[in-house]
Amino acid sequence: MEQREIICTTCPMGCHVTVTMEDGKILDVKGNTCPRGDAYARQEVTDPRRVITTTIGLTDGNVLPVKSDNAVSKNRIPEFMQKIHHVAVKPPVQIGDVLIPDIDGEGNNIVATQNATA
Amino acid sequence: MTKVDLVVIGGGPAGMGAAVAAYDAGVRDILVLERDVRLGGILEQCIHNGFGLHRFNEQLTGPEYAWRFEKELHARNIAYRLNTMVLDITEDKVVTAMNSEEGVFQIQAGAVILAMGCRERPRGALNTPGARPAGIYTAGTAQRYINIMGYMPGKKVVILGSGDIGLIMARRMTWEGAEVKMVLELMPYSGGLTRNIVQCLQDNNIPLLLSHTIVDIHGKDRVTGVTIAEVDENRRPKMETAQEVECDTILLSVGLLPENELTKKANVPLDRLTNGAYVDQRRMTEIPGIFACGNVLHVHDLVDYVNEEADIAGQGAAQYLKDGAEDTAKITVKPGNGVRYTLPQRISAVEKTTVFFRVTDVHKAVKVNVKNDEGTVLLSRRRPRVAPGEMETVVLTEKILAENVGKTISVELEEV
Ligand SMILES: Cc1cc2nc3c(=O)[nH]c(=O)nc-3n(C[C@H](O)[C@H](O)[C@H](O)COP(=O)(O)OP(=O)(O)OC[C@H]3O[C@@H](n4cnc5c(N)ncnc54)[C@H](O)[C@@H]3O)c2cc1C
Ligand code: SF4
Secondary structure (H helix, E strand, O other): OEEEEEEOOOOOOOOEEEEEEEOOEEEEEEOOOOHHHHHHHHHHHHOOEEOOEEEEEEOOOOEEEEEEOOOEEHHHHHHHHHHHHOOEEOOOEOOOOEEEOOOOOOOOOEEEOOOEOO | OEEEEEEEEOOOHHHHHHHHHHHHOOOOOEEEEOOOOOOOHHHHHOOOEEEOOOOOOOOEEHHHHHHHHHHHHHHOOOEEEOOOEEEEEOOOOEEEEEEOOOEEEEEEEEEEEEOOOEEEOOHHHOOOOOOOOEOEEEHHHHHHHHHHHOOOOOOEEEEEOOOHHHHHHHHHHHHOOOEEEEEEEOOOOOOOOHHHHHHHHHHHOOOEEEOEEEEEEEOOOEOOEEEEEEEOOOOOEOHHHOEEEEOOEEEEOOOEEEOOHHHHHOOOOEEOOOOEEOOOOOOEOOOOOEEEOHHHOOOOOOHHHHHHHHHHHHHHHHHHHHHOOOOOOOEEEEEOOOEEEEEOOEEOOOOOEEEEEEEOOOEEEEEEEEEEOOOOEEEEEEEEEEOOOOOEEEEEOHHHHHOOOOOEEEEEEEEO
């Protein structure tokens, strides 16, 4: 049996939630004040996800802020950062433009979060 | 001299929000003055997400949040000038500004909204002896280098101060390939949001050392390392705990200060507790017709609160331009036990008022009590957790205010 301590970040309470697991199966979730903490802790121990925010290079030498349009696998973030570093985008760019489609093979895109004029 | 009904100084979220709110309350002759090359203020360099949860029910990045307001400005055809630095304001609301096209020019404003934001405490805050080699930056400067200029300031990083900007930069630099060795915090608790401690530090296995500080910096031309030590209850370093850490970069995230040079020029009285102006519930300063909102007034951690305040100030300025500023009541608001400051500090009319406040320490399960100077408890609210890093609010109803005209009201904590 294995226990993992997860701090719920869903609201500022920051409850410490303890998840008891065996062979990858969740046996028990304790310490959460509300049901959102239960759902959060289950997601964290099975498939933690984060939105990436970073910058991408433009062909004019500037950088432009971007994000993943959904949360992507936390453990694969270094791989995604590599991909983003190897791209240079030609302006103009509009907020929301897809700059790298389907970065993770699960349909999540890297999109612009700022405008860039040509 | 050119006349303008409302001049807004600063085009960050506070300035843009206030201009939009004033327009919607009927003011048409508005001018926003911004010294930077674009609108958006500090949000343009805050490329991480988490902005706008309260206001838009979405997790926007800083530039996306700013863009929403810029569009609102455009939709109303509100005038703004970029690359324009405001140099002076007088008590009579004469604004002196400068840009390369018009040189130095003056405007007679009917009302002024101060929205100049804040700046970081400079590195003088770092009380260490010895030389000052290159490689020491405030966290906000590093943020600007990386996110706007695309330049990485270092490879092996130690961060002093666990405020949100320091935490965000720990993750940002890790993702960009740097090794962030540790975050040191002088206090026994972090001033940052829990969410940031988890997602920026724990996610990347970066240790947070509470009650620790930097006691020495090594390196002649460039930083080569630091000596760190634990501190005692009086925040004095325990030298027997000293240890050396190799690094080429130090980021300081030791707090923000409202940028009030202009405010002082207009002789607007400042509150030593907030480092911003004394204001009433409309966010009017002690000088009639001069208003303030956003980080210039008190440091906000959530931009949503900045815009809530900008709405109040914009509407306040509109009302002032229409009806003038007769006070119809006088109630003083003060911090009591366990509370560092309250805002507004003064209430000048009987109208429902949200009082923002910050506590001095972390508490689990407390009561927030609002009392008058006779000791009568006017309001009592339970809070499961309060922390200095998170702004709290209480709402004073018209009924409570009507019964306490002429009195002093204090907000305090009570252990339960
Ligand atoms: C480095 C840094 C990082 C931050 N990161 C975060 C974060 O991650 N999340 C968060 O919620 N909050 C963050 N904040 C807090 C953030 O500042 C507020 O949420 C919000 O942006 C404040 O809005 P504002 O309009 O009051 O100030 P600002 O955004 O600072 O805007 C003030 C504007 O006034 C302009 N100005 C100042 N003086 C003059 C003058 N004399 N003439 C003309 N223009 C002038 C400035 O150029 C600027 O554009 C950060 C603050 C700083 C300093
Ligand atoms: S468990 Fe519920 S109350 Fe606790 S932090 Fe998570 S969302 Fe907040």
